[in-house]
Amino acid sequence: MASYTPMIQQYLRVKADYQDAFLFFRLGDFYEMFFEDAIKASQVLEITLTSRDGGGKERIPMCGVPYHSAPNYIDQLIEKGFKVAICEQVEDPKQTKGVVKREVVQLITPGTVMETKGLSDKQNNFLTSITHFEDETFGLAYADLSTGELHTTVINGPVQQLVNEVYSIGAKEIVVSEKFPPDLVQMIKERMVTTCSYEEVTDIPMEFDQIVKNLEQEKLQMSVGRLLHYLKKTQKRSLDHLQPARFFELDQSMKIDLFSKRNLELTETIRSKGKKGSLLWLLDQTVTAMGGRLLKQWVDRPLINPALIEQRHDMVETLINEYFTRQEIRELLKEVYDLERLAGRVAFGNVNARDLVQLRKSLSQIPHLKAMVEKLPIENASILDNMDECEELTTLLHDSLIEQPSLSVKEGNMMKDGFHEELDKYRDARRNGKTWIAELEKRERDLTGIRSLKIGYNRIFGYYIEITKANISSLPEGRYERKQTLANAERYITEELKEKETLILEAEEKIVALEYELFLKLREEVKVYIPRLQKLAKAVSEIDVLQCFATISEDRYYTRPSFNDERKVYITEGRHPVVEKVMDANEYVPNDTWMDKENEMLLITGPNMSGKSTYMRQVALTAILAQIGCFVPAKEASLPIFDQIFTRIGAADDLISGQSTFMVEMLEARNAIVYATQNSLILFDEIGRGTSTYDGMALAQALIEYIHDKIGAKTLFSTHYHELTSLDEELKKLKNIHVSVVEQNGKVVFLHKMKEGPADKSYGIHVAELAELPKELITRAQIILEKLESQPKSEPVEVAATKEVQSIDQDPLAQLSFFAEDKDKKQVDKQSKSEKAALEKLKKLELLETTPLEALNKLYEIQKLLKVKS
Numbered sequence: 001m002a003s004y005t006p007m008i009q010q011y012l013r014v015k016a017d018y019q020d021a022f023l024f025f026r027l028g029d030f031y032e033m034f035f036e037d038a039i040k041a042s043q044v045l046e047i048t049l050t051s052r053d054g055g056g057k058e059r060i061p062m063c064g065v066p067y068h069s070a071p072n073y074i075d076q077l078i079e080k081g082f083k084v085a086i087c088e089q090v091e092d093p094k095q096t097k098g099v100v101k102r103e104v105v106q107l108i109t110p111g112t113v114m115e116t117k118g119l120s121d122k123q124n125n126f127l128t129s130i131t132h133f134e135d136e137t138f139g140l141a142y143a144d145l146s147t148g149e150l151h152t153t154v155i156n157g158p159v160q161q162l163v164n165e166v167y168s169i170g171a172k173e174i175v176v177s178e179k180f181p182p183d184l185v186q187m188i189k190e191r192m193v194t195t196c197s198y199e200e201v202t203d204i205p206m207e208f209d210q211i212v213k214n215l216e217q218e219k220l221q222m223s224v225g226r227l228l229h230y231l232k233k234t235q236k237r238s239l240d241h242l243q244p245a246r247f248f249e250l251d252q253s254m255k256i257d258l259f260s261k262r263n264l265e266l267t268e269t270i271r272s273k274g275k276k277g278s279l280l281w282l283l284d285q286t287v288t289a290m291g292g293r294l295l296k297q298w299v300d301r302p303l304i305n306p307a308l309i310e311q312r313h314d315m316v317e318t319l320i321n322e323y324f325t326r327q328e329i330r331e332l333l334k335e336v337y338d339l340e341r342l343a344g345r346v347a348f349g350n351v352n353a354r355d356l357v358q359l360r361k362s363l364s365q366i367p368h369l370k371a372m373v374e375k376l377p378i379e380n381a382s383i384l385d386n387m388d389e390c391e392e393l394t395t396l397l398h399d400s401l402i403e404q405p406s407l408s409v410k411e412g413n414m415m416k417d418g419f420h421e422e423l424d425k426y427r428d429a430r431r432n433g434k435t436w437i438a439e440l441e442k443r444e445r446d447l448t449g450i451r452s453l454k455i456g457y458n459r460i461f462g463y464y465i466e467i468t469k470a471n472i473s474s475l476p477e478g479r480y481e482r483k484q485t486l487a488n489a490e491r492y493i494t495e496e497l498k499e500k501e502t503l504i505l506e507a508e509e510k511i512v513a514l515e516y517e518l519f520l521k522l523r524e525e526v527k528v529y530i531p532r533l534q535k536l537a538k539a540v541s542e543i544d545v546l547q548c549f550a551t552i553s554e555d556r557y558y559t560r561p562s563f564n565d566e567r568k569v570y571i572t573e574g575r576h577p578v579v580e581k582v583m584d585a586n587e588y589v590p591n592d593t594w595m596d597k598e599n600e601m602l603l604i605t606g607p608n609m610s611g612k613s614t615y616m617r618q619v620a621l622t623a624i625l626a627q628i629g630c631f632v633p634a635k636e637a638s639l640p641i642f643d644q645i646f647t648r649i650g651a652a653d654d655l656i657s658g659q660s661t662f663m664v665e666m667l668e669a670r671n672a673i674v675y676a677t678q679n680s681l682i683l684f685d686e687i688g689r690g691t692s693t694y695d696g697m698a699l700a701q702a703l704i705e706y707i708h709d710k711i712g713a714k715t716l717f718s719t720h721y722h723e724l725t726s727l728d729e730e731l732k733k734l735k736n737i738h739v740s741v742v743e744q745n746g747k748v749v750f751l752h753k754m755k756e757g758p759a760d761k762s763y764g765i766h767v768a769e770l771a772e773l774p775k776e777l778i779t780r781a782q783i784i785l786e787k788l789e790s791q792p793k794s795e796p797v798e799v800a801a802t803k804e805v806q807s808i809d810q811d812p813l814a815q816l817s818f819f820a821e822d823k824d825k826k827q828v829d830k831q832s833k834s835e836k837a838a839l840e841k842l843k844k845l846e847l848l849e850t851t852p853l854e855a856l857n858k859l860y861e862i863q864k865l866l867k868v869k870s
């Protein structure tokens with residue numbers, strides 16, 4: 001180290017404290033990176049790697065980005081989950097000898113980034129701290145630095161619950177202790193892209209007393225403490241806008257675990273992981289970014305308190321009925337800027353005058369908006385109380401700022417005339433000076449008779465009088481002092497002109513400085529309003545989400561659900577909200593759902609692609625929509641309040657994780673079985689698919705029996721095991737339903753209509769046809785099927801044949817030894833045997849539950865057996 005230049009030594013000292021971040025080291029107009037950082041950054045950012053002599057034996061790898069384009073590069077790094085430490089020169093290079101002092105002024109991390117393209121307006125960016133306590137509980141605290149909101153809770157349940165929560169928060173970064181179990185971090189990272197950071201200190205920093213004043217539990221305080229320390233450490237700036245921590249209990253809302261959220265595609269789709277196609281996407285008719293964020297929070301946590309739900313339904317109903325008021329509210333909301341994030345930027349001191357003009361514009365909508373909400377024929381004090389017009393602030397902003405201030409706060413042109421006396425004086429001086437110059441120009445033209453005489457200005461010479469060469473002869477000798485000669489003109493000055501110039505320029509300078517000063521003061525004054533603005537933001541986002549529910553409910557013909565205490569699910573003409581939307585009008589076939597104490601479970605059978613999965617999800621989504629306070633896609637709906645929803649998909653259908661092992665399927669099923677209550681809703685979609693037929697069937701049956709006897713949760717169970725449909729004889733609360741199918745001209749048509757009773761016919765070949773398997777193959781399969789169906793059954797043969805098939809199935813060697821036998825003697829025998837085996841295989845084929853690909857494979861095997869004879 002000793003041989004390095006002082007600057008590199010300084011670099012290494014700083015870097016030692018920021019091992020896990022890219023260190024952006026300010027050198028003049030560039031941020032430079034050295035050593036490993038440089039090599040890695042040049043790859044990630046695709047910028048040129050160079051090197052530099054740093055005094056050591058070898059040249060030091062180096063790369064850099066220009067100061068002005070740094071934000072773009074920082075974005076890229078953050079989005080990839082890295083951290084960036086910004087190291088600035090903290091003293092004036094002109095005033096120091098030797099190396100300029102440099103310090104890290106901010107550590108930008110995925111969970112604390114404020115301004116990036118990756119940060120969607122309608123999504124929160126939550127930094128999340130997790131604290132692991134000795135009694136195996138977890139403290140959770142998360143904050144969105146851009147909006148200042150902070151939430152906290154304690155998780156008493158299993159680690160799954162922790163992972164679920166972290167997932168639904170969508171934490172881009174978690175903060176834990178070094179002692180936190182690494183396998184848990186691993187578990188979280190397996191399910192989502194998140195950066196892990198460490199912070200040991202958990203007491204509450206003095207200045208944040210107010211934030212935790214409502215928190216009594218020590219566990220909560222510690223979690224919030226860890227979060228605050230990490231924020232302090234990384235941000236190194238004012239965090240005044242952080243709001244008092246809001247404590248919530250997990251069992252105050254409907255629990256939907258990670259798998260279910262994904263399976264139901266609540267906020268993102270399974271395939272693309274994007275919002276488009278999800279329930280959130282369908283619902284999002286919010287006008288403001290704040291409303292968009294709140295909507296996501298509501299979808300993530302449906303309510304379970306009937307009174308609170310009814311309150312939302314009441315508002316939605318009113319807003320539907322009051323069409324014009326709602327339209328007016330929507331129009332007003334369009335003019336409301338993101339107050340929450342704006343408050344955050346005010347706290348950080350990085351708003352400009354234009355932002356404050358936006359704020360003024362937003363605030364000036366509020367009285368009108370409030371009047372509209374008041375006009376609604378419904379009591380809604382909770383919203384109105386928070387709808388604080390911040391009148392004084394509106395007035396202040398109105399009096400101080402012009403309509404279109406300049407973007408930079410250091411160029412003047414922000415403040416209104418009349419706002420500040422001294423400023424007015426300087427402006428007068430500048431204006432007077434300019435008028436005086438205009439008058440001078442006129443006077444001199446008259447006196448000299450030179451019509452083209454003009455007064456101009458440039459930065460180097462200041463004000464000058466310009467006379468074209470052609471006119472110089474008319475100029476009285478010695479009238480002006482010559483300053484500059486151009487190709488076809490001469491420029492002059494006069495004593496008087498210079499005097500005025502000084503006055504004007506001085507005034508200009510003073511104006512810019514004073515406006516800057518006034519602006520900073522104004523910004524400080526706005527800061528005081530942050531808590532009030534945040535409260536207002538809450539009211540605005542709430543009314544936005546409610547109008548969103550009203551709009552979507554009206555547009556898509558949803559109805560207001562009612563709730564019953566008898567655990568009844570009565571849905572008439574229910575629809576799947578998203579599938580319905582992406583279909584052409586009226587294509588979607590509505591279906592009823594009737595479940596009560598006598599019918600706790602529905603066993604659903606029907607061919608592939610007939611609509612089983614859609615039907616099941618439609619019930620779950622209806623329940624969720626109802627409990628977030630929206631209306632539901634049905635003609636009529638009476639529902640219980642569900643405490644939890646579990647959705648599980650058989651591994652063969654699980655395209656989500658790529659880890660579609662049977663183990664995962666069973667783990668997920670176990671979770672549902674263990675935590676479901678009689679107030680829960682369970683959807684099991686083709687569970688047991690990931691293993692061999694008998695295994696799977698046995699497990700499926702055992703699951704059904706267990707839920708039926710021990711849990712009593714409302715359950716929809718779709719299955720391809722026909723055999724299970726006879727369970728209704730034993731299990732009194734189980735009802736068979738099936739999707740009806742008709743054949744038209746030898747082709748199968750799915751009606752997507754649920755009927756009582758089990759499905760009675762297989763349509764595997766038709767499904768294969770739909771899947772566009774080769775015509776030849778389909779025809780062949782039909783012939784084989786007909787032959788099979790026309791053959792009389794003979795028990796003994798069947799048993800023998802079955803044995804044969806099994807031996808071939810199980811052991812390829814058995815086939816070989818089969819061929820190895822005396823050919824002549826056995827030839828005939830063998831032919832009939834393999835034919836029988838083929839037929840048996842065909843007979844055994846459960847076409848209904850065979851995927852097209854499986855069918856193809858099976859057909860290939862069968863053909864192989866038949867070809868043996870030739």
Ligand code: ADP
Pocket residue numbers: 579587588589590591606607608609610611612613614615752753
């Ligand atoms: P399954 O689970 O029985 O294999 P799906 O529920 O996946 O079938 O449905 C297959 C397709 O059928 C869906 O993608 C959808 O396009 C269509 N579908 C399902 N239900 C309906 C319905 N009620 N009305 C119209 N089309 C439907």
Ligand code: MG
Pocket residue numbers: 609612613614653685
């Ligand atoms: Mg399905």
